[in-house]
Amino acid sequence: MPLRQRQEVQEVPRGKPLNPASGSLPNGRPRFFSLEGVDGSGKSTQLALLATALRAQGREVVTVREPGGTPVSDAIRKLLLDPANPIAPAAELLLFSAARAQLVEQVIAPALAEGKIVLADRFGWSTLAYQGYGRGLDERRIRELFAIACGDVWPKHSFLLDLPVAAIAGRLQAGDRSADRMESAGAGFFERVQAGYRAIAMQHPERFTVIDAALPQDSVHSAILTSLGPLLAGG
Ligand code: TYD
Numbered sequence: 762m763p764l765r766q767r768q769e770v771q772e773v774p775r776g777k778p779l780n781p782a783s784g785s786l787p788n789g790r791p792r793f794f795s796l797e798g799v800d801g802s803g804k805s806t807q808l809a810l811l812a813t814a815l816r817a818q819g820r821e822v823v824t825v826r827e828p829g830g831t832p833v834s835d836a837i838r839k840l841l842l843d844p845a846n847p848i849a850p851a852a853e854l855l856l857f858s859a860a861r862a863q864l865v866e867q868v869i870a871p872a873l874a875e876g877k878i879v880l881a882d883r884f885g886w887s888t889l890a891y892q893g894y895g896r897g898l899d900e901r902r903i904r905e906l907f908a909i910a911c912g913d914v915w916p917k918h919s920f921l922l923d924l925p926v927a928a929i930a931g932r933l934q935a936g937d938r939s940a941d942r943m944e945s946a947g948a949g950f951f952e953r954v955q956a957g958y959r960a961i962a963m964q965h966p967e968r969f970t971v972i973d974a975a976l977p978q979d980s981v982h983s984a985i986l987t988s989l990g991p992l993l994a995g996g
Pocket residue numbers: 799800801802804805826827828842857882883884885887888889891892943944
């Protein structure tokens with residue numbers, strides 16, 4: 762869909778306080794799902810397991826990871842995650858949004874139009890959690906950017922892999938690479954992001970399944986697959 766048309770799809774209410782329950786989000790596309798959670802919550806592993814399981818059922822699945830997934834979005838990802846780049850919170854918000862706009866236009870919207878299932882490792886909820894709750898940016902502005910970047914392309918349902926912040930620190934330290942710019946933001950930041958995710962999921966119960974990410978990998982996978990079944994029924 763051309764950008765101008767997408768901008769017109771959604772009206773964003775003005776002047777609202779931070780309240781993700783304000784209901785201004787699109788309804789969600791029936792075959793579009795996202796995994797959300799703080800860094801180290803196991804999203805990427807679960808996304809791969811889920812894609813494999815759905816493909817084994819004969820379904821066509823496209824997976825994406827945010828930020829990234831197109832040449833422009835990948836270049837923005839490098840900028841965003843490089844610890845050598847100090848980035849102002851507003852610039853950070855715009856860069857994540859720009860990466861998303863390109864991914865929606867080039868990959869997600871076309872895949873959905875072809876009837877494929879799209880599984881996203883993060884989508885707009887990450888921006889509300891990280892830039893809204895984490896950085897303290899205004900939710901109204903963030904939603905305006907959703908309208909510009911995503912139009913009516915939004916996940917039908919999201920799975921929040923919920924992990925205590927203490928466990929996250931352990932998982933990140935266990936990794937064999939140094940922390941990226943976002944991961945270096947400090948424990949307080951991740952506490953706010955984590956609390957933000959929980960608040961968002963509570964305010965949108967119809968859009969979220971919260972899963973205890975401390976459970977064994979197989980159990981997390983089964984929980985996701987079980988809740989996805991009815992959502993995909995008939996699709
Ligand atoms: P990535 O290595 O993909 O982390 P993860 O495997 O945990 O998804 O890095 C993406 C980082 O960007 C991660 O710290 C979350 C952050 N992020 C935001 O702050 N806002 C956003 O809108 C998105 C999509 C990601």
